[in-house]
Amino acid sequence: MANDIFCRIIKGEVPSSVVYEDDDVIAILDISQTTRGHTLVIPKEHYDSFLSCPKDLMQKVYAVAQRIGQAEVSVLGAKGVNILTNVGEQAGQSVPHFHVHVIPRYTGGEGGFQITMKGQDTSAMDLPRLAFDIKKGIK
Ligand code: 5GP
Numbered sequence: 001m002a003n004d005i006f007c008r009i010i011k012g013e014v015p016s017s018v019v020y021e022d023d024d025v026i027a028i029l030d031i032s033q034t035t036r037g038h039t040l041v042i043p044k045e046h047y048d049s050f051l052s053c054p055k056d057l058m059q060k061v062y063a064v065a066q067r068i069g070q071a072e073v074s075v076l077g078a079k080g081v082n083i084l085t086n087v088g089e090q091a092g093q094s095v096p097h098f099h100v101h102v103i104p105r106y107t108g109g110e111g112g113f114q115i116t117m118k119g120q121d122t123s124a125m126d127l128p129r130l131a132f133d134i135k136k137g138i139k
Pocket of ligand 1: 005014016017028029030031032040085086092093094095096
């Protein structure tokens, strides 16, 4: 049985800043904030990656990702959003549990498509407040 870090977060064994939760899906702030509000949308049932996730559940995950992207624009003032999933170590997947990154992009950031997800210092960020703000904006 899988016991990766997201399984442990879902079981409540490891704390996280929860942005959204229903019976099938949880969304949490990424511990390494590529930009302010970087969120991970994760199915509660374990599948190694996007490619092995059943279609119905995959669609639920992406439906939540869309709503969070909308909230990042309306609440956080993002001007754009990257929505992406890495499949396999060679593609940069470091946690072998399907998840979708929802990364807000702001004015003044580097323009254009970026696949770099280098983290930034989060010590000055109020992550619970950030999660609360996004949660408020989810329709
Ligand atoms: P991947 O590299 O697999 O596409 O993305 C995995 C993401 O999970 C990374 O961006 C990483 O920062 C994030 N991550 C790893 N461990 C934790 C954790 O314990 N808590 C949270 N909230 N995010 C994590």
